[in-house]
Structure formats: structure tokens, C-alpha cells
Amino acid sequence: MPFSSYYTKSSKIVEENLWIIDGKRFICITYEYIPHTGAIIYAASVLRLDIGEPTPKQINAHEYTTTRRFEMRPVFKYLSSYLDYEPMLKCIRREMCHGMGCVGPRNPISRTEDQDSLSSIEMLSDTSETEEINVSPKTYQVKNVKCIKYHKMVNEPHGQSPYTHRTIFICLKGLSKTGEMLYGSCIHHAPAWSMEESTDPEIDEEAHYETAMMRLEKSPVKMEIPKEFRHQLKKKTKHSEDIMYLILDKINKRVGGNLIIKGTRLPITNVEQVPSGWSKPNEYRYLKWHCKDQFNQPIRCETFDEAIDIANAYGEECGGITKTNLSGIGIKYELRKGSKLRKTFCSKNPNHIHDGLVSWVKE
Numbered sequence: 001m002p003f004s005s006y007y008t009k010s011s012k013i014v015e016e017n018l019w020i021i022d023g024k025r026f027i028c029i030t031y032e033y034i035p036h037t038g039a040i041i042y043a044a045s046v047l048r049l050d051i052g053e054p055t056p057k058q059i060n061a062h063e064y065t066t067t068r069r070f071e072m073r074p075v076f077k078y079l080s081s082y083l084d085y086e087p088m089l090k091c092i093r094r095e096m097c098h099g100m101g102c103v104g105p106r107n108p109i110s111r112t113e114d115q116d117s118l119s120s121i122e123m124l125s126d127t128s129e130t131e132e133i134n135v136s137p138k139t140y141q142v143k144n145v146k147c148i149k150y151h152k153m154v155n156e157p158h159g160q161s162p163y164t165h166r167t168i169f170i171c172l173k174g175l176s177k178t179g180e181m182l183y184g185s186c187i188h189h190a191p192a193w194s195m196e197e198s199t200d201p202e203i204d205e206e207a208h209y210e211t212a213m214m215r216l217e218k219s220p221v222k223m224e225i226p227k228e229f230r231h232q233l234k235k236k237t238k239h240s241e242d243i244m245y246l247i248l249d250k251i252n253k254r255v256g257g258n259l260i261i262k263g264t265r266l267p268i269t270n271v272e273q274v275p276s277g278w279s280k281p282n283e284y285r286y287l288k289w290h291c292k293d294q295f296n297q298p299i300r301c302e303t304f305d306e307a308i309d310i311a312n313a314y315g316e317e318c319g320g321i322t323k324t325n326l327s328g329i330g331i332k333y334e335l336r337k338g339s340k341l342r343k344t345f346c347s348k349n350p351n352h353i354h355d356g357l358v359s360w361v362k363e
Contacts (some may be wrong), residue, residue: 007035007082017063020089026054027096028062030070033088038081041153042092043069044102075100076153078200101241104152104248133222135180140266142173142182143327144235145216147209148244151200153192161191165201169208170247171216172240176233179225183247184215185261210284210345221263223250272304272360277312279320279361284344286322286356287336300324300332307333311362320361 013033020027026049031042045065047054054062077100079091096102148170158164167188174181186208190201225233225243232240251259272281290298291314301307304321311318319339325331336359344356 009036011035013088017066019059020093022093024048024050026062027093028059028066029089029092030066031092033079033083035082038079038083039076039153040079040088040092041070041074041076042095043067043074043104044092044096045069046096046102069103073104075102075104076151078151098239099241100150101245103245133224135182135222135224136175136178139173139175139178139180139182140220142175143325145171145173145213146240147171147212148240148247149205149209150244150248158189158191161193163192163194165190165192167201167203167208168248168251169205169212170244171209171212172243172247173216174223174225174233176230179227179230179233181223181225181233181243182216182220183223183250184212184217184220185247185251185259186211186215187251187259187261206343206345210343213345214283215262219262219265221250221260223247272358274360275308277363278308279363281358281360282341283358284356285341285359286344287320287340287359287361288338288342289336291318291335291337299335300329301335302332304333307335311335318362320359322356323358324355325357326355 011034013035014031016030018029018031020029026047027044028047029042029044031040033040043066045062047058047062075095077095079088083091150168150170152166152168154164154166155162156164167190169186169188170183171185172181172183188201188203188208223246225246229242229246231237232243251261253260274280291311293299299310301310304323307321311321314335317337318335319337322334322336323331324334339361341359341361342356
């Protein structure tokens with residue numbers, strides 16, 4: 001007799017050591033999926049064989065690895081709710097290849113075991129690492145920035161709730177030849193009463209990415225990437241999941257009980273002295289429409305003082321100044337007609353910040 005099935009709010013789908021064949025890859029997956037919210041935790045291991053099938057020894061080894069990963073370092077992610085069986089497995093496979101990968105970051109120290117105060121405000125505060133490596137000046141000059149977001153449910157209390165939903169925003173850049181890398185991070189914490197009931201929190205993602213970007217530029221954490229993963233720093237590399245896990249491991253090491261989301265602040269080499277009649281500096285903001293000279297070329301000045309003098313002479317035709325750092329041109333102070341501040345940073349095109357590092361508007 002035919003019958004049908006359906007899921008409810010309390011339904012849960014669990015499979016342990018499920019094997020999937022994808023071309024020459026034999027994939028072992030353990031997962032737990034909550035259809036109502038779309039929440040899933042999973043771990044996997046991949047065996048590639050050019051010919052034949054896995055031996056019993058290989059099967060046992062990969063099932064053991066998958067089980068250990070699921071117990072110690074599972075991936076946490078939100079998929080669409082109420083997915084059918086095959087689409088759900090395809091989503092996991094897609095995350096393995098282009099998203100979270102096969103294993104999550106190492107579990108951090110529980111907040112309840114920290115000696116310092118553990119209020120949510122302090123957990124969101126900046127933290128500097130104590131032992132930093134040295135990187136070359138070229139690393140700071142890299143303009144290819146990558147943005148990464150990672151969700152993780154942790155067994156740590158947040159206020160009155162027993163769990164914490166942590167969303168980690170990362171901006172990074174580095175040299176693929178040497179493996180020297182810099183990153184800045186910003187973390188959003190939200191209460192969660194259970195994995196089954198947790199939903200993706202509403203977050204101003206661009207604001208969190210912008211904070212991570214500022215930390216990358218002003219107080220980056222320095223790392224050295226192993227040789228086998230350095231190619232993921234290249235501009236055209238589509239995924240950087242191995243580097244992402246290295247960064248997450250670094251963040252979770254903590255200093256003084258706090259997560260490592262920034263490093264030592266870089267020295268300030270140039271401070272623009274803003275005269276009266278001008279606004280304060282507005283970071284990661286730009287002004288539209290270039291002021292042009294008699295040759296119809298944008299007016300770009302070498303110094304801030306020079307730009308102020310010319311802008312004042314232009315009168316109402318100049319609305320302000322935008323500081324840029326463009327390839328082949330370097331740092332310049334550009335006169336702009338517009339006076340409305342616009343956001344430079346965009347997580348989909350983080351390198352756009354060099355089109356508007358700082359702007360000043362006439363008052």
C-alpha cells in the first residue's frame with residue numbers, strides 16, 4: 001500500500017557514515033539536518049581512487065575519520081528548510097567543494113572556563129595576539145582582498161540562553177609566493193536555545209565586513225600559510241576553504257580568554273591636519289564626480305594641504321576631497337564635486353576601498 005511522509009517542527013534527519021560516489025571520489029558523510037529551520041551539522045572525508053572500489057581497511061579508516069570530525073569539528077550551516085533527500089545531499093556536497101569544506105574549526109575554550117569576565121560586550125571587544133610573526137612590506141601593499149563568512153553554533157551560554165550562534169566575518173590578503181598573510185575579523189554573537197530552534201540571525205553584514213576590513217588595514221593579524229595552500233591566496237582562486245580553517249583555528253586560540261580578531265595596531269605615518277571649514281575624516285567613504293583641470297583631467301594632489309588650497313580656491317564647484325590609492329598611481333588626494341558621502345566598502349568587491357579610503361567634505 002503506497003504511503004507518503006512529511007516533516008514537522010520537531011523532525012530531525014540523521015545519517016552516520018553515508019557513502020556517496022561522485023566520479024572518482026568516494027565520500028563518507030555523517031550529518032544531522034533539521035528540516036524546519038534548515039540547520040545542519042555535518043562532517044565528511046573523501047577518498048579518491050582512479051580505479052576500483054575502497055577496501056575494507058580504507059572504509060574503516062574513513063568512517064573513523066568522519067565520525068571523529070563530526071564529534072570534534074563539525075561544520076555548522078543553514079540550508080533551505082524542508083529540503084528533499086537528494087537536494088539536501090547535493091547542498092552538502094556543494095558546501096564541501098565551494099563552501100565550508102569537510103570539517104569545521106577546532107572547538108574553542110568554553111566561556112565558562114575562562115578566568116576573565118565573559119560578558120557579551122567583552123567577547124565582542126578587540127583582542128590582540130601576543131606573539132606575531134614578521135611579514136614583508138609587500139604583504140601590506142597587496143590589494144586583492146578576500147571576504148569570508150562562517151557560521152558556528154557553540155555550546156557556550158549567551159545571556160540566558162544555553163548556546164551561542166557565532167557568525168565570523170573575515171577579510172584577508174597575502175602573497176601566494178611566500179605564504180605571508182594578513183587578516184582582520186569581526187564576530188557577531190547571538191543567543192540560541194537549541195540547534196533545532198536556531199535561525200540565521202539578522203545581521204548588518206556589510207557593517208561587520210567593514211569592521212573586519214578596517215582591522216585588516218589598521219591592526220592585522222599576521223600568519224604564514226603552508227605551501228600546499230598558498231595558491232588559494234591568488235586572485236583568481238575560487239575558494240579558500242583551507243585558509244579559512246587556518247584562520248578560524250587562529251581566532252579560536254584566544255589571548256587572555258578572548259578571540260584573536262586583530263593584531264597589533266600599525267603605526268600611523270601620516271595624519272592630515274584638517275583646517276576649519278572642513279568635516280572630520282570619513283573612513284571608507286568617497287565623493288562622486290571628479291573636479292577637472294583645463295586639460296579635462298581629474299585633479300589629483302600629492303599632499304592633503306595642496307588639495308585643501310585648491311579645493312578652497314574652487315569655491316562651490318568643489319564639494320570635498322577623497323583620498324585614493326589606485327594601482328599605478330599611488331596615494332592621491334582627489335578633488336570631487338559631490339558632497340554626499342557614499343560607502344566605498346562592499347564585500348562583493350572589497351578592493352573598491354582604494355577608490356575611497358577617506359573623504360572630507362566642505363562645511
